[in-house]
Amino acid sequence: EAGVAQSPRYKIIEKRQSVAFWCNPISGHATLYWYQQILGQGPKLLIQFQNNGVVDDSQLPKDRFSAERLKGVDSTLKIQPAKLEDSAVYLCASSLWSGTGAFFGPGTRLTVL
Amino acid sequence: GENVEQHPSTLSVQEGDSAVIKCTYSDSASNYFPWYKQELGKRPQLIIDIRSNVGEKKDQRIAVTLNKTAKHFSLHITETQPEDSAVYFCAASGNTDKLIFGTGTRLQVFP
Numbered sequence: 085e086a087g088v089a090q091s092p093r094y095k096i097i098e099k100r101q102s103v104a105f106w107c108n109p110i111s112g113h114a115t116l117y118w119y120q121q122i123l124g125q126g127p128k129l130l131i132q133f134q135n136n137g138v139v140d141d142s143q144l145p146k147d148r149f150s151a152e153r154l155k156g157v158d159s160t161l162k163i164q165p166a167k168l169e170d171s172a173v174y175l176c177a178s179s180l181w182s183g184t185g186a187f188f189g190p191g192t193r194l195t196v197l
Numbered sequence: 198g199e200n201v202e203q204h205p206s207t208l209s210v211q212e213g214d215s216a217v218i219k220c221t222y223s224d225s226a227s228n229y230f231p232w233y234k235q236e237l238g239k240r241p242q243l244i245i246d247i248r249s250n251v252g253e254k255k256d257q258r259i260a261v262t263l264n265k266t267a268k269h270f271s272l273h274i275t276e277t278q279p280e281d282s283a284v285y286f287c288a289a290s291g292n293t294d295k296l297i298f299g300t301g302t303r304l305q306v307f308p
Contacts, residue, residue, distance in 0.1 A: 126286050
């Protein structure tokens with residue numbers, strides 16, 4: 085069974101530029117999560133989807149971050165414009181449904197200069 | 198909102214000893230509690246989980262216990278080995294179905 089796929093794996097941009105990350109969850113998984121993990125900290129939930137609906141986006145900085153999961157499968161997370169403090173690993177995870185084990189992708193390491 | 202606290206932040210043990218990591222959660226409606234292991238530069242990996250209708254679950258050298266009244270749950274690793282060295286995260290999911298992570302425990306197992 086294929087795992088969660090993410091791309092790109094690494095991205096370096098300058099502040100005020102925009103960036104987009106892509107995630108393909110495990111086939112059949114209804115729930116998709118985007119987490120931000122800053123070095124030395126635990127994953128922070130940015131947004132959680134159930135199929136193509138948003139379960140929670142209370143921690144998503146909506147003035148600069150956006151995410152979508154239009155067909156209930158793949159998802160994209162966008163940052164526009166990026167700030168220095170956005171430097172982190174962005175982890176996508178999926179689970180069969182909310183309240184079951186979530187499986188993580190390899191992450192995208194973002195560096196904002 | 199929901200909050201998950203984790204202690205200790207670092208833990209050093211001798212190979213063969215036991216390690217215990219504790220978490221508390223704020224949302225009394227939380228009903229699912231997974232634990233993740235994250236090695237340096239890698240993704241978090243699910244190692245064990247427990248639901249609120251169970252008090253304890255064991256899988257070889259790892260076990261998780263849950264005290265719903267006190268809103269505590271703990272990870273127990275017995276007969277630790279150097280390859281157990283990693284950062285461990287607890288998490289909780291409740292009424293809102295959000296999966297919230299703790300702050301992590303860096304476990305070092307010395308040979």
